[in-house]
Amino acid sequence: MHADSGNHDSSAGAGTAAGRSGDPGAFDVLVLGGAGVDTIVHVPELPLPYADSYMIDGGIRARAGQTGDFVALGLAALGLDVHHLDFLGDDPEGDLVRALHRDKGIALTTVPQPAGTKRAVNLVGPDGRRLSLYDNSRGRPDDRFPADTLRALAAASRHAHVSITHPCAEALPVLREAGVGISTDLHNWDGENPYHEAFAREADVVFVSVAALADPEATMRRIAERGRAEVVVATAGAKGAQLLADGEITHVPAAVPPGPVVDSNGAGDAFAAAFLFGRLSGEPPLRCAGFGALAGAYACTVPATQSAALPRDALLARAAASGR
Incomplete structure (x- = not known):
């Protein structure tokens, strides 16, 4: 694994795939999809009662960072060599995403998106909970990642983390053909929505929130039985997580936050990044x-208006101190 910095921002038609070291096969993780911009609004409570207007003391701020961006950021902070591939618009939001990757030294390949860069508005309550409003107009049904670029990046990577944003489902057969390990995060899947099925079926590691699951354990076992998953993790915020591995479900206690809880945005992405760091380092589930x-x-x-991830040394020190 390579921890040195650098950035590769190219058009998807270039068909090149080399890590920061310049060597083929130098990427630890290809992150697919999930690039975008969130507008953060701190509200006095959630749910927000109807009113003609609210005064927002904390300001209303746009910052780069959606699920794929945050997973890439977390992996890079842990010393892994990451390449991110997604559609971006030629717009101010796309410029914010490009700047985030450049500033953090994360390689980025973009596909032009005439519909514009993905956007969302996050309402954040005083207790750190959030309500996300996603703009699903920033894509077209016939969007596809260029096959040659996708194959080249997959061939140069040890693992692929696939966001559930469109058109990542169509990329799954190419990744499987390349023989790369696959993970995905189903987020607040209800266990029934067919859109998520391809992701759940094709991934070796599946993350899912319990937020919308009537029976998390049954859903976890169904994912493992119907697909390729070796590991399924159901996260439950402050209640910890459930881990399904080798047919056994184990409760994983939540960790004590190292400071005041100000925002839950990106917590699931950080969990996934650190889990994958452990998996790619050969650690048990x-x-x-x-x-x-x-x-x-x-x-x-970490406030929602910032983009920061736990560094490798800090993670290992906290793991040693907590016996994890």
Whole structure:
């Protein structure tokens, strides 16, 4: 794994795939999809009662960072060599995403998106909970990643983390053909929506929130039985997580946040990044989940208007101190 900095921002038609070291096969993780911009609004309470207007003392701010961006950021902070591939618009929001990757030294390949860069509005309550409003007009049904670029990047990577944003489902067969390990985060899947099925079926590691699941354990087992998943993790915020590995479900306690909880945005992405760091380092699933809990807790202490991730040395030190 390579920890040196650098950035590769290219058009998807270039068909090149080399890590920061310049060597083919130098990427630890290809992150697919999930690039965008969130507008953060701190509200006095959630749900927000109807009113003609609210005065927002904390300001209303746009910052780069959606699920794929945050997973890439978390992986890079842990010393992994990451390449992010997604559609971006030629717009101010796309410029924010490009700047984030450049500033953090994360390689980025973009596909032009005439519909514009993905956007969302996040309402954040005083307790750190959030309500996300996603603009699903920033894509077209016939969007597809260029096959040659996708194959080249997959061939140069050890693992691929696939966001559930369109058109990532269509990329799954190419990734599987390339023989790369696959993970995905189903987020607040209800266990029934067919859109998520392809992701749940094709991934080796599946993350899902319990937020909309009537029976998390049954859903976890169904994911493993119907698909390729070796590990399924159901996250439950302050209640910890459930880990399904080798047919056994184990409760993973939540970690104590290292500071005041100000925002839960990005906690699941931080959990996934730290889990994958452990997996790619050869750690057993339970220890990987422990890493995830520590990184997720740290993410809850980072204001939504900022982009920061737990560094590798800090994660390992906290893991040693907590016995995880």
